[in-house]
Amino acid sequence: MAKPQRPGKGESVLCLPRDYTVVDTETTGLSTESCCLIEVSALRVREGRVAAEFSTLIRPPWREVQKNGQWQQGYVDDFIQGLTGITDEMLEGAPLPEEALPQVEDFLGRDLLLGHNVGFDTAFLYDSFQKYLGRPLGNNSLDQLRLARKLLPQLPHHRLGDVAAALGVPYEGAHRALADCWITYGCYEKLRALALSQGTEEEFLQRFEKKKPAKPRYPGVPGHPFYQKTLVLTGSLDTSQNREAVLRAGGKVGKEVAAGVDFVAIPAPGEKPLPGKEGGPSILPQGAFYRLLGQSQTP
CATH class of the missing domain: 3.30.420.10 (Ribonuclease H-like superfamily/Ribonuclease H)
Known part of the structure; x- marks a missing residue:
């Protein structure tokens, strides 16, 4: 009412x-x-x-x-x-x-x-x-x-x-x-x-004032492939350095593959993204992940 x-x-x-x-x-x-x-x-x-x-x-x-x-x-x-x-x-x-x-x-x-x-x-x-x-x-x-x-x-x-x-x-x-x-x-x-x-x-x-939402730690890079996208990093790709790089680009790092995830990065050879199953997140082999991220592949 x-x-x-x-x-x-x-x-x-x-x-x-x-x-x-x-x-x-x-x-x-x-x-x-x-x-x-x-x-x-x-x-x-x-x-x-x-x-x-x-x-x-x-x-x-x-x-x-x-x-x-x-x-x-x-x-x-x-x-x-x-x-x-x-x-x-x-x-x-x-x-x-x-x-x-x-x-x-x-x-x-x-x-x-x-x-x-x-x-x-x-x-x-x-x-x-x-x-x-x-x-x-x-x-x-x-x-x-x-x-x-x-x-x-x-x-x-x-x-x-x-x-x-x-x-x-x-x-x-x-x-x-x-x-x-x-x-x-x-x-x-x-x-x-x-x-x-x-x-x-x-x-x-x-003490009654509403707290303003915290500003994002990184402003992000509009136009970056990972900007406003959610990635799940797996295996050897799940490092603090890679997570921070995704955040700096304006992306989010998810904990698991779930609804709303756009990319899953896997430590496997390959330079091109692979389509996900039945509309799921795209698969990024190691080379594709680093290429889109815009940094050289770490050994």
Whole structure:
């Protein structure tokens, strides 16, 4: 399935800020197309300290959900209620999206949004802003999950609970948006300190840069018979000197005869290449190999 296009959506950035807003959401499911926000919480952080907090439930549409193994009308199904503790009764008196989202927008402002797997939260917020406010969520975001994977590579998983346990951050109350914000905040501040204990911010961020493919050791010689060809050298022809000569010409040296091999050089007399069987690689007797290689035959 193609990813939804979200024009005007902020960018995912990498940095170690001191000023940011932690955001977390609870939803009726995983799909932004068929599921809805039921809770949004946020912490405004300045100079590494929480300056303000915000939290609101949001009443989703009344719909058919699974309860006690049966389909019936409600706001949340048994799974979401068990995961979050949010019940239909709690949502009954909650503000509607068009009432709650302007408050969310005001609190977030233009801040950088920090979250654990924050793309999930920003996707739901973006679509909800568009639907109910008629404008996108344009804030840039920082995904703590990326930082955790880089700084805690020893962990088999990097779920928020895994990261919190590794860093000694309390995990009580998880799966409610405000509690998750506080857990994320605690984890981020420890991850930031860990990153800076290993070097500067710039040095840490360089670890995320994609390594450029290594340049070929030899540029090759366009027009050479072995340029961009693969050869297998056999017997006495398989020497380091011959392998390097093939590489300098721009060819590749294969380990065995297989698909994609163009020539097989054999230590047998002969000055002319021999056609391979059934479209296979051409056979190069010793003399033909050295003649095409452009060097004198070694004794």
